Amino acid sequence: MNQTSKIDDLDRDILQALMNDARTPYAELAKRFDVSPATIHVRIEKMKAANIIEGTEVVVNPKTLGYDVCCFIGINLYAARDYHSALAKLDALEEVVEAYYTTGAYNIFVKLMCKSIEELQYVLIDKLQAIDEVQSTETLISLQNPISRNVKP
Template sequence: MENYQIDNLDKQILHALMANARTPYAELAKRFNVSAGTIHVRIEKMKQAGIITGTQLTISTKQLGYDVCCFIGINLNSARDYPQTLIKLEALEEVVEAYYTTGNYSIFIKVMTRSIDHLQDVLINKIQAIEAIQSTETLISLQNPISRTVMP
């Protein structure tokens, strides 16, 4: 099922569910002029193909008090330190994303903190305290004007 090719109906279903994952199948069926059974079958096929990997609740980090978003480029002492460093970074609740990258950094992470003081604490006492980390560069985000996923 991994070679499942999506068609226009699948794309319409995905767009609708990305806008509101709680849309009832019957409503989708009516909107797209097909049966609710067809919607169910299509969604199940896309789940089996790994196109739909789950549903997610979206929260406002700002409303929860996380006002500072930053990106930190990390240089490791050695490439072999990557697996253990990743485990240590994953244990830090402030680290919300991590990428293994080419270019200037071995790892690029996104960090959310409540304040600049909180960021300083996380950076000095948690991230830079990881022995395998040789150096870091921190970029503070001023705003996030574009935030979206890939459209099918």
């Protein structure tokens, strides 16, 4: 069973502010929420320790780097026991940016980013479908990403 952490309204406010701008100084958060910077620091460290906050990251705009094709690929494996070795091979493909072990129609669902349809075709034929554990794939090309957000704290 998953253990969920208890957070209060101040924690939620801090999380929301950091999700909007992770570079917000603790002093600014303290003023905004009428608490001391030390309180902000303690709250953030507790949320880190509880794995509520797993880190901070730079969000890159793939389009500006030339990645014009985003697609999702459902992968069927020959056998469930092939999962770990297939996952290791998928992890080695730089075009794979996300992977999920799923129930339903596919064993694994991945998100790929490519610079062109030609590159996608190459990745599908010469890389992904060349993985011995992969029985079949189904590709869905994303036309746009109108909603992208974190969960609400």
